[in-house]
Amino acid sequence: MNITHFTLQEQAILIIAALVLFSSFSLLAQTRIISSIHAFAWQGALVAAATALVAFVANQHHLYISALLTLALKAILIPWILHRLVVKLEIAREVETVVHPALVMLGAAVLVAFSYYVALPVEKLSLLATRNTIAISMSVVLLGMLMMVTRRQAVTQVVGFMSMENGLFFAAVVSTHGMPMVVELGVAFDVLVATVIFGVFFFQIRESIESLDVDRLNRLAETDESAAVAEADVAGESE
Amino acid sequence: MADYLNPQGWLLALLQTLLFVAAAPLLVGWIRLLKATLQNRRAASPLQPYRDLIKLFGKEPVVADTASVIFRAAPYVVFSTTVVTAAVIPLIAVNLPTAAIADVIVLVGFLALARFFLALAGMDVGTAFGGMGASREMTISSLGEPAMLMAIFTLTMTAQSTNIAHAIDFMLSSGFVLRPSFMFALFGMLLVAVAETGRIPVDNPTTHLELTMLHEAMILEYSGRHLALMEWAAQLKLMIYGVLIVNVFLPWGIATRLTPQALLLGLVTVLVKLMALAVVLAVAETGLAKMRLFRAPEFLNLAFLLALLGMLSHVILEVGA
Numbered sequence: 291m292n293i294t295h296f297t298l299q300e301q302a303i304l305i306i307a308a309l310v311l312f313s314s315f316s317l318l319a320q321t322r323i324i325s326s327i328h329a330f331a332w333q334g335a336l337v338a339a340a341t342a343l344v345a346f347v348a349n350q351h352h353l354y355i356s357a358l359l360t361l362a363l364k365a366i367l368i369p370w371i372l373h374r375l376v377v378k379l380e381i382a383r384e385v386e387t388v389v390h391p392a393l394v395m396l397g398a399a400v401l402v403a404f405s406y407y408v409a410l411p412v413e414k415l416s417l418l419a420t421r422n423t424i425a426i427s428m429s430v431v432l433l434g435m436l437m438m439v440t441r442r443q444a445v446t447q448v449v450g451f452m453s454m455e456n457g458l459f460f461a462a463v464v465s466t467h468g469m470p471m472v473v474e475l476g477v478a479f480d481v482l483v484a485t486v487i488f489g490v491f492f493f494q495i496r497e498s499i500e501s502l503d504v505d506r507l508n509r510l511a512e513t514d515e516s517a518a519v520a521e522a523d524v525a526g527e528s529e
Numbered sequence: 530m531a532d533y534l535n536p537q538g539w540l541l542a543l544l545q546t547l548l549f550v551a552a553a554p555l556l557v558g559w560i561r562l563l564k565a566t567l568q569n570r571r572a573a574s575p576l577q578p579y580r581d582l583i584k585l586f587g588k589e590p591v592v593a594d595t596a597s598v599i600f601r602a603a604p605y606v607v608f609s610t611t612v613v614t615a616a617v618i619p620l621i622a623v624n625l626p627t628a629a630i631a632d633v634i635v636l637v638g639f640l641a642l643a644r645f646f647l648a649l650a651g652m653d654v655g656t657a658f659g660g661m662g663a664s665r666e667m668t669i670s671s672l673g674e675p676a677m678l679m680a681i682f683t684l685t686m687t688a689q690s691t692n693i694a695h696a697i698d699f700m701l702s703s704g705f706v707l708r709p710s711f712m713f714a715l716f717g718m719l720l721v722a723v724a725e726t727g728r729i730p731v732d733n734p735t736t737h738l739e740l741t742m743l744h745e746a747m748i749l750e751y752s753g754r755h756l757a758l759m760e761w762a763a764q765l766k767l768m769i770y771g772v773l774i775v776n777v778f779l780p781w782g783i784a785t786r787l788t789p790q791a792l793l794l795g796l797v798t799v800l801v802k803l804m805a806l807a808v809v810l811a812v813a814e815t816g817l818a819k820m821r822l823f824r825a826p827e828f829l830n831l832a833f834l835l836a837l838l839g840m841l842s843h844v845i846l847e848v849g850a
Binding site: 292294295301302304305307308311312315392395399401403406416422423425426481 | 639701705706708709710712713790834837838841842846847848
């Protein structure tokens with residue numbers, strides 16, 4: 291469906307959808323933990339705005355509640371909890387190095403194109419005006435996954451996970467005008483509980499490996515690996 | 530569509546180009562005035578760039594012994610290419626015969642030609658500053674050009690023509706449509722324009738002796754009328770990017786018929802739009818600091834990403850299934 295057939299409000303939904311996609315890209319590009327949390331908050335606010343607009347255009351009153359819930363949880367409460375955690379863990383100013391940032395961005399663009407092709411047949415089944423944005427919501431999910439893959443910090447991985455949830459919620463809103471209220475409430479509180487549990491986990495991880503770099507979880511030995519190899523060599527020679 | 534044998538159209542196109550060239554220093558003067566006001570300095574008159582140009586034209590150019598023909602020819606080549614570029618862009622009226630001379634891709638080529646000679650002239654004398662400036666300028670432009678072309682392709686995919694006049698016609702006829710792709714392309718273009726015209730945060734236009742300067746480093750050896758032509762060409766380039774942005778993305782008010790009333794309206798609206806764009810530029814320049822040269826690629830990568838997102842969102846959101 292061509293954009294000129296849409297009303298101005300529907301065009302505004304498309305604009306916000308494009309901004310949600312952009313916020314996913316900016317999440318991928320942020321190297322500071324604090325800025326990625328802020329970018330996540332912006333994404334939540336944009337998804338809430340899109341939901342409210344869909345509610346207005348489609349005249350679906352229950353979506354206003356979802357929009358309010360999204361705004362309260364994803365744009366305010368969860369970012370606030372994460373922000374407090376990061377300050378408490380004293381990693382607020384830490385800069386995370388991303389390996390090959392330009393390559394990650396290019397991969398992200400490829401993922402967007404991929405989700406467009408995957409979503410094409412799905413879009414043909416839908417009659418809603420917002421069906422073009424299904425591909426966008428799918429790419430938000432995939433970009434969140436890419437963020438979890440490329441990052442080593444536990445906190446940014448959680449942010450990536452939450453942004454995947456944003457994408458799923460957005461997909462539900464634009465493709466079927468939202469899930470049943472019970473499901474939505476359940477998911478919302480699940481996410482909130484997940485944040486709290488992640489918070490506890492951060493402290494546990496840091497206590498046991500003295501860092502939030504999850505790559506260090508791969509090491510089994512307490513000692514340095516190279517030292518262990520050297521020791522083994524010495525042991526082999528003495529035999 | 531324009532009538533190519535209409536002498537009135539050609540006359541208007543000529544007048545429009547003259548106006549374009551004559552107004553460029555005024556735009557720079559206006560931006561300087563705004564910046565000075567924002568920074569609590571006493572501002573020079575907006576006509577100051579004209580006085581500088583007149584003063585420079587009256588002075589004898591001093592040329593280094595090591596300079597070759599390229600050094601002497603470069604100011605004329607750079608200035609004339611920039612004027613030809615200005616002639617192609619619709620300023621107050623669309624559908625003038627000159628619009629058919631070149632499309633946007635040729636326009637980018639004109640700008641690249643001017644930049645090529647500028648860089649050559651910078652290297653010609655053999656001073657360290659010139660070579661450094663040329664190498665930096667080429668680094669920036671090699672990253673900026675793909676971003677600009679990508680933004681332009683986003684536009685042309687929507688308008689289905691690479692001709693600027695056709696694109697403006699298309700925008701006018703389709704009315705007010707909120708297009709996500711245009712939003713991204715506009716921001717991408719703004720970033721590229723800032724980088725290519727040597728404004729803060731990529732280059733500082735007011736500097737004269739700094740290790741980090743770009744444009745000034747290349748024209749450091751020029752004096753007299755050569756310097757005047759180079760400066761004027763730089764001012765024209767700023768105006769070209771400004772007019773391109775305001776007239777392609779917000780074309781409302783531009784004259785589509787060649788009646789005196791329509792032309793007057795076109796003149797007034799383009800002036801208002803350019804003045805508003807200058808306010809945005811001045812506020813941005815006052816608020817931002819010049820970034821390190823090594824961060825310039827990141828800045829231009831952002832521009833490229835925005836342009837790419839513009840293209841993707843055109844395909845995904847606007848054409849659709």
